[in-house]
Amino acid sequence: MELPVVNDEQVELLLADLLEQYGYDFTGYSRASLKRRIIRLYSLDKALSFAEFRYRVNNDQDYFKRFVEQITVNVTEMFRDPVFFKTLRDTVLPKLGTYPFIRIWLAGCSTGEEAYSMSILLKELNLLQKSLIYATDLNPTVLEKAAQGMFGLAQMKQYSENYILSGGTNDFSSYYTASYSLAKFDEELKRKIIFSTHNLVSDHSFNEFQLILCRNVLIYFDRDLQNKVLQLFDDSLDDLGYMALGTKETIDFSPITGKYKRLANHKIWRKVS
């Protein structure tokens, strides 16, 4: 059997370095996934030794950026889990639509596909004008990509299928212009999105929201960090506001759970007290 190139102790050393050197705290992340990704990067970049690898992370700013990009998982898609978006369309957003203003926080938005999906939904429900979407992530590189609003043309077939499954009835291609291998989404969809860095581990609440989405992010955190972040969301959510998580995530074990009522069969909770 091949020995892992980076051992548990070395993973801890790297995490301590990141905190001390750059103020990035990954100590509350589940170790299995972190370690797998560190080992992947180590092999990918053909590090000669752990000492050399560690030196680069600590002393080369560009490499540190690459390291953060590679140890966090950025996989996303438009209208991911279409049934979830259908519930937003049919149940959640019509309720919020009765309010004078809708503030939405997408925490861990990655390259922005979720934000543009939300914008399309709001536009189709005639709510975009009175909405504001704060789309945040700890990783500035994914946010730069998100702000461009350009995604691979090759993905559009699948995104269009997701869109239809989420209840969309328009021609999905009416939302973008194709240019070479890219689909550039309409400026209008971007006008109500604010992309900004925010680290769920160390940054505070920055507004009051009626809807918070944090999907497929908590899954990478240990229980304590999940509780801390859920508390942050609770502090940032208005009464009767909604909180949505990914399919494998829950608030069930968290101290805030008593204040929330779950929408049947969905990973969406409403703050009821």
Ligand SMILES: C[S@@+](CC[C@H](N)C(=O)[O-])C[C@H]1O[C@@H](n2cnc3c(N)ncnc32)[C@H](O)[C@@H]1O
């Ligand atoms: C798998 S993606 C999920 C994207 C999108 N929410 C979705 O469900 O398709 C996870 C994102 O969480 C971000 N993330 C990880 N740790 C974070 C933290 N501490 N604060 C903010 N974002 C974080 C990553 O950079 C990544 O872009």
